[in-house]
Amino acid sequence: MNVTLTVNGVSHTVDVEDRTLLVHLLRDHLGLTATNIGCDTTSCGACTVLLDGESVKSCTVLAASVDGQSVTTLEGLADGERWHRVQEGFRAKHGLQCGFCTPGMVMAAVSLLAENPSPTAAQVREGLEGNLCRCTGYHNIVAAVLEAAEGSVAR
Amino acid sequence: MAESAGHATCSRTVSILGTRVMRVEDPKFLTTGGVYVDDLRDPRLDGAGHVTYVRSVMAHARVTVDVAAASGVPGVLAVVTAADFADLPPPPPPLGFIPPALARPWLANGVVRYVGEPIAAIVTESRYAGEDVAELVSVDYEPLTAVVDPRDAAGDATLLFADHGSNTALAFEAGSLDGLFDDCEVVVTQQITNQRVAPVPLEVRGTACVWEGSGDDARLTFWASTQSPHGARDQIAAALELPPERVHFIAPDVGGGFGAKFGVSIEDLVLAVLSRRLGRPMRWTETRTENMLGMGHGRAQLQTVTIGGTRDGRITAYSLDVLQDSGAYPHFGAVLPFMTQLMATGTYDIARVAVRTKSVVTNTAPVVAYRGAGRPEATAAIERAVDLFAAEIGLDPAEVRRRNLFAKDAFRLTTQVGAAYDSGDYAGALDAVLAAAKYDELRAEQRRRRDSGDPMLLGIGVSNYVEITAGPEAGTEFARINVKPDGSVIVYTGTSPHGQGHATSFAMLAADELGVPLDRITVLHGDTDLVARGGGTGGSRSLQLGGAAVHQGALETVDRARELAGDLFEAAAGDIVLDKARGGFHVAGSPDDVRGWAEVATSADADAGLIVDTDFSATGATFPFGAHVAVVEVDAETGYVRLVSMTTVDDAGPVINPVVVEGQRHGGIAQGVAQALFEEVRYDEDGNPQSTNLTDYAFPSAAELPDFTLVDMATPSPLNPLGVKGIGEAGTIGATPAVQNAVVDAVAHLGVRHIEMPTTPERVWRAIQEASK
Ligand code: FES
Ligand code: FES
Numbered sequence: 043m044n045v046t047l048t049v050n051g052v053s054h055t056v057d058v059e060d061r062t063l064l065v066h067l068l069r070d071h072l073g074l075t076a077t078n079i080g081c082d083t084t085s086c087g088a089c090t091v092l093l094d095g096e097s098v099k100s101c102t103v104l105a106a107s108v109d110g111q112s113v114t115t116l117e118g119l120a121d122g123e124r125w126h127r128v129q130e131g132f133r134a135k136h137g138l139q140c141g142f143c144t145p146g147m148v149m150a151a152v153s154l155l156a157e158n159p160s161p162t163a164a165q166v167r168e169g170l171e172g173n174l175c176r177c178t179g180y181h182n183i184v185a186a187v188l189e190a191a192e193g194s195v196a197r
Numbered sequence: 198m199a200e201s202a203g204h205a206t207c208s209r210t211v212s213i214l215g216t217r218v219m220r221v222e223d224p225k226f227l228t229t230g231g232v233y234v235d236d237l238r239d240p241r242l243d244g245a246g247h248v249t250y251v252r253s254v255m256a257h258a259r260v261t262v263d264v265a266a267a268s269g270v271p272g273v274l275a276v277v278t279a280a281d282f283a284d285l286p287p288p289p290p291p292l293g294f295i296p297p298a299l300a301r302p303w304l305a306n307g308v309v310r311y312v313g314e315p316i317a318a319i320v321t322e323s324r325y326a327g328e329d330v331a332e333l334v335s336v337d338y339e340p341l342t343a344v345v346d347p348r349d350a351a352g353d354a355t356l357l358f359a360d361h362g363s364n365t366a367l368a369f370e371a372g373s374l375d376g377l378f379d380d381c382e383v384v385v386t387q388q389i390t391n392q393r394v395a396p397v398p399l400e401v402r403g404t405a406c407v408w409e410g411s412g413d414d415a416r417l418t419f420w421a422s423t424q425s426p427h428g429a430r431d432q433i434a435a436a437l438e439l440p441p442e443r444v445h446f447i448a449p450d451v452g453g454g455f456g457a458k459f460g461v462s463i464e465d466l467v468l469a470v471l472s473r474r475l476g477r478p479m480r481w482t483e484t485r486t487e488n489m490l491g492m493g494h495g496r497a498q499l500q501t502v503t504i505g506g507t508r509d510g511r512i513t514a515y516s517l518d519v520l521q522d523s524g525a526y527p528h529f530g531a532v533l534p535f536m537t538q539l540m541a542t543g544t545y546d547i548a549r550v551a552v553r554t555k556s557v558v559t560n561t562a563p564v565v566a567y568r569g570a571g572r573p574e575a576t577a578a579i580e581r582a583v584d585l586f587a588a589e590i591g592l593d594p595a596e597v598r599r600r601n602l603f604a605k606d607a608f609r610l611t612t613q614v615g616a617a618y619d620s621g622d623y624a625g626a627l628d629a630v631l632a633a634a635k636y637d638e639l640r641a642e643q644r645r646r647r648d649s650g651d652p653m654l655l656g657i658g659v660s661n662y663v664e665i666t667a668g669p670e671a672g673t674e675f676a677r678i679n680v681k682p683d684g685s686v687i688v689y690t691g692t693s694p695h696g697q698g699h700a701t702s703f704a705m706l707a708a709d710e711l712g713v714p715l716d717r718i719t720v721l722h723g724d725t726d727l728v729a730r731g732g733g734t735g736g737s738r739s740l741q742l743g744g745a746a747v748h749q750g751a752l753e754t755v756d757r758a759r760e761l762a763g764d765l766f767e768a769a770a771g772d773i774v775l776d777k778a779r780g781g782f783h784v785a786g787s788p789d790d791v792r793g794w795a796e797v798a799t800s801a802d803a804d805a806g807l808i809v810d811t812d813f814s815a816t817g818a819t820f821p822f823g824a825h826v827a828v829v830e831v832d833a834e835t836g837y838v839r840l841v842s843m844t845t846v847d848d849a850g851p852v853i854n855p856v857v858v859e860g861q862r863h864g865g866i867a868q869g870v871a872q873a874l875f876e877e878v879r880y881d882e883d884g885n886p887q888s889t890n891l892t893d894y895a896f897p898s899a900a901e902l903p904d905f906t907l908v909d910m911a912t913p914s915p916l917n918p919l920g921v922k923g924i925g926e927a928g929t930i931g932a933t934p935a936v937q938n939a940v941v942d943a944v945a946h947l948g949v950r951h952i953e954m955p956t957t958p959e960r961v962w963r964a965i966q967e968a969s970k
Contacts, residue, residue, distance in 0.1 A: 059325075070324070073238065076230025078452070080399045081485040085891035088399060116230055129227045133219060136856045139864060140696030141226035142233065142399040142452030167899040174891070176399050176453050177696050178860060179867030179928075180899035 045109050049074065050118025058105050065089045065100040068115060076116040076145040080174070087173030090146035090153075091115050097153035099172070116145035119152065128152050128190040137186030139177035147173045151187045160191050213705050217856050218715065220701045231450035234403035234422050235482045241407045241418065245478040246274045248468055249327025251317040251334045252490065253309035256343040256560035256884025257357070260309050260336055262317055267333040274320040274475055276334065279306035288436035288466055291528055298361040299558065301526035303467060308341070310357055310525035311562050312886055313490030318467055320475060343560045343884040347499060347522040350557040357525065357558045364557045366527040369535050371614045372551035377514050381505030384514075385585045390953050391574045393497040393522065393878040394871075395888070396567045397896055398422075400452020401488040404465045407478035417472070418445045421465050424454040425733025426693050429461045430725045436466050437473075448723035451695030455868070456566030457492055458695070459529070459735045464491070489889045494878050495567020497522040497530065498537065498574045504582040510592050510600045515547050517578055519554040523564050530564025531556040536571025539616045539669060543579040544623040544661040544822060545601045550613040560884040566735065568868055569926045572664040573933055580660045580934035581951070584941065588950060593640075594938070595631055595659050599624060602661065609915070618663065618820045619914045619922075626824040626846040626910060627661055633908045634826035634844040647946055652834050655841075656943025658827040660935040666737035666849075666923025668818025674738070675730045676746035676813070678707065678754040681806040684780070684795030685717045688750075691731015692743035693723050697925065698857040699739060703747045705853055706919075710751035712777025713794060729810065737821070737923020740853065745917040746813035754809045758782065758797045761807070765792050765800055819914045819922035821849040825935035827870075831943035836962030838940055840870060842903055845931060848910040849924040858924050859907055865928025866905050871897050872929075873936035875955050895955070944968070 046055045049072060056071045068074045068091070079101055080088035089101040092114040100113075119126045128151045131137065138144040147170065154161065154169040161169065166187045167180070175183060225231065253260070264276040282303035290300050305316045317334050321327045342355040350357075350364040357364055378384045406419040417437075423429045423446075430446035437444075451458065464481065472479040483491070499520040506512040519538075523531040534554030541552045583601075587594040602623040603610060611617050636657070643655040677689035688707050692699055700720040708715050721727055732738065755775055762782035763770040772785050781791035798806035828841040843866055852858045875895035879887040888894040913920030933954070940956040941949060948968035952960055 069236075075232070075236035075238075078230070078233070078400070079235075080401070081891045083485070083890045083892045085896075086399065086485075116228070120228060125227070132227055133223045136220065136223075136860050138223060138226055139698070139860055140399070140453040141222075141231040141450065144226050145230045148227065163904070167902075171898045171900040174399065174896055174898060176397055176455070176868075176896075177864045179863035179865075179905065180902055181863040181867075181905050182860060184899060184904070 043106060045105050047108050047110065048112040050114055060106060062105040063101055064103040064105050064108055067105040068100060074115050074117050078142055078145060080142065085174065087150055088143055088146040090149045090173060092149055092153060095156065097150050116148055119148065126152065128155065131186040131190030135182050135186035135189050137178065137183045143173060143175040147175060147183060151190065154187065155191055163188060212709050214709050214853050215851065218701055218705055218854055219856060220698050221704065222698060222700050233400050233450050233452050234405055234420050237405055237420060237449060242405050242478045242480065245405065245480045246320040246322065246475060247324045247327055248471065248479055248481040249319045249321065249331055250315040250464060251319065251331050251336065253305060253312055253314040253316055255309060255338045255340060256312050256345065257341040258309050258338040259307060259341065260305060260316060260338055263335040264317060266335065267319060267330050270330055270333065272322045272326050273330055274322060275471065276317055276319050277471065278317045279304045285470065288463065291460055292532055295527045295531060296361060296366065299358055299366055299527050301463060303463065311560055312884060313562060314525065315464060318471065320471055345559055345561060345880050345882055345884045347520050347557050347559055350559045351520060351555060357560065365555055366523050366531045366558055367556045369538050369554045370552060371538055374516065374551045377516055377549050377551055378503065378505040381514055382508045383586065383589055384503060384505040385589045386501065386503040387581065387585055387951055389500045389502060389578060389581055391496045391498040391500060391577055392954055393494045394567065394876045395489055395494050395878050395894055396455040396457035396492065398453030398455055398458060401483045401485055402462065402464065402492055403482040404468050405478065405480045406468050406472050408473055416443050416445060417469055418447065419469060420447045420449055421461050422451050422458055423448050423461055424451065424458045424693055424695060424735050425460055426723050426725050427691065427731045428733055432460050433466060433469055437469055446725045448693050454695050455568045456495065456570050456735060459566055459733065462492065485891060486889050489894065490886060491562060493524065493528060493563045493565030495565065496574060497564045500578045502578050502582040504586045506586065508590050510590060510597045512545060512547050512586060512601045514549040515542060515579065515582065516551045517541050521554060521556040522559050522561065523556045524561045525558060526563045527556065527558060528563040529566040529570065533571035533574065537575040538614055540572045540575035540665060541579065541614050542612050543576055544603060544663045545579065546603045547613065552614060561880055568865065568929045572926065573930045576660065576662045576930050577934045580938060584938045585950060588945060595627065595636060598627055598659065598661050602627065616665065617817055619817065619916050620912050621663060621820065621822050622912050623661055623822060626822060626848055629908050629910055630824040630826050630844055630846045633906060636826065639828060652832060654831045654833050654943040656829040656831055656939040658935040658937065658939025658942055660825045660931050660938065662931045663820050663822040664927060664930045665818050665820055667741050667815060668736065671815045671817050672732065672738055672742045673812055673814040674732055674742035674746045675728065676743065676750040676811055678750040678809045679806055680754065680794050680798040682795060682799040682803060684793055684798065686711060686713050688718060688720045688747055689728045690720060690722050690743045690747060691728055692739040693731065693733045694739065695734065697734060697739060697861065698854065699743065702740065702854045702857055703744060706744055706747045707751045710748065710755060712775060712780045737925040741819055741917050741921050741923060742813060742815060744853065744921065745919055746811055748919055749813045750809055750811040753811055754807065757809055758807060761797050761800050762792055765797065815916055817916050819916055821922040821924065821927050823847040823927060823931050825931040827935040827939040829936065829939040829943055831940060831961060833965060836958035836965065838874060838956055838958065838961060840874065840903055840936065842906065843870065843932060844906040844908065845928065846908045846910050847924065847927040847931065848912050849922040849927060850913045850920045851911050861924045862907055862928045863905055865926060866932045867897065867902055869929040869932025870902065870936050873933045873954050873956060877955050
């Protein structure tokens, strides 16, 4: 079947099997491999992308169901050379180690800050509950999101 | 060695070492994402067959496999079983001293020994067809008695490997049990389960490979998610009975390993054979469920500690008995007790010590290395024992520790169990962490809550730890420094980072000696054709061996460059000075005429530039140490535990990059906490795994953890020129016992003496009920 969707601002029409998941469409059909797969139970959040601006776990979304919608992945987050403030925050606060959770974590943080532009540390922790990281112990991820949030206030 | 010469003849600049340099790795990860095995789009992998494993659903059974129905399906390239590997001996065990009779076969050969063991491999054209076809492979199971409890295994009533004649794979011991506790006024003993946990790197295992060329010239290129590319290459070559140079191994970005990705596993190795036979590239990426079933688990020790001493708090005797569950096929897990034994006495000066260990096979997934690998188990045992001893004599556990720590002036020293500690200040670490955590105030608050009948109890847990890194044998590591004709530098290292930031830290080491700016230095690793040799990253070895090699290589490069510059200036090398600030050389006393790195490197070789290869060899392992304080709140009515704070001293000597080191500590602490509070891999009595994915397995999220308070301390090691020790595993080792001790401490006044890990609400609640009977 054909699915038409906009990914990172570019429109694509893709011929996929009915059972194809959004994450596989992104990775295998469009070659956008930043979005990762870390589990088979919707638990880890490594596959998090924005669907019409809201974070979703792309491993649980059927490609067919997003026809006509707009997806943003990590590859589409920066404005040209200018990074999104969440990307800047993760870099400044060393919010990543192996980098595997990072694309999903960053997208989840973007969505979190869109909903709550100046969260407390506890709100960041609650808000990122669906995104697992094995490397950082979350300490610097929380700091990175708070850094990005403060940035938004400063602007 | 070139060290002193290099130092003596350089003009001084402010060192970059110890400064907060942000990682050079990060821009890629934050914009396009890393390139992990499953992300590889190398054209040589076009048309790859996709491998799917059919795995055992029984823990112990005789199996007969019928693949006929699956083989005939369109799009299926092959379905193979053990019979198809009859011409190849089983791959050599991952460690030399594992008895050959316990070697695992390529695929289950007539008998399965754990749920998840690969029985057949299916190769399909399409990536997603494999799972459908797997259902067409018919496996007939004739059940055998499943041996799940290691105590049953030790009894040998049912043997997993008849040819071996016993379920015991290995045994180690140290010290004499004779009269061990005879002169003790107080003796306390406790059985402790150091439970089985899952490493859970966020990236699962994955492999891709392709053969190029034909006949004896055919060469295998193999990508896998590993911590040790050269070791993996040698493993593949040995399994295929090939010389190592016929295997080109590449570790792309690796999404975490934590010990469990040291080398490659059987599922990786099978691909090399399938690719050769079918004449096609092959790919395999496991699912998380497969990862939980099959990558292997960590810890899994049953321990008995006995501790004795005087009523005034002097510990004089300690014994540790370890029954290690190795899982079905002995791997690193079988050897963990050796490390546990070596670190048995921890930070304490105890006159008499005895350790007995035994590793047995069971019908469970193999036990592998997991962050700390044998040392967390030793620390958990002695730190729990010290608290039990303190509780018995009614002394504060921090005070009992202080009375028994090795003194600062005792180093270097060799412990009763033969560990040669290089340097330490254990009391200093304890005092620093107690002060930072405001220990006395915490105790006052604890008393206040107890006295007022507040159901939200406060628990304070202390641990002192020492661990061994880059051991147990003295290690060695390779580095190449290549100054290119344009003056830029490429550093090649035999370590293989997967999140540890070597590209930044090692570039800092090179920059510091060469006077070349960081952005002109690139660190390469993970490719066996680019890097001549290497030991990979594991056992917290990388900085002290790999970093020391880069440092040594940079010094040798400066020496060689001074000779070359001497030729350019027609002066003696001894008169040439490196001006690091200007990145060039001049004759002493004539600083105006400077020849830059580019010119000097070009004079070595106009195409390749200046190349220096070096191997750093340590004279011994190093022993990082520290002290942790955990604070928990325990709801006396529900048993629910909340971690309030973690304050830690983790002393691994001088810090090259605080950003990276803090990250290592944070991650380690979180994993240590997770073992104490949340995580456990469980099997039922028939050997069926009960935690096969991330909904059943209590991997903590950000919501379950607090921020961590890190206290700095740096005691140099005398064993390498940088004075550094390993930091990768320290946090994990210290955190687990501190948290477990805190939970017990919270309810100690109710008469509770011990609670097994993970300290779930149910366990805590039961312990309170038992104690109040
Ligand atoms: S891959 Fe784990 S939640 Fe989607
Ligand atoms: S950085 Fe490795 S899983 Fe988060």
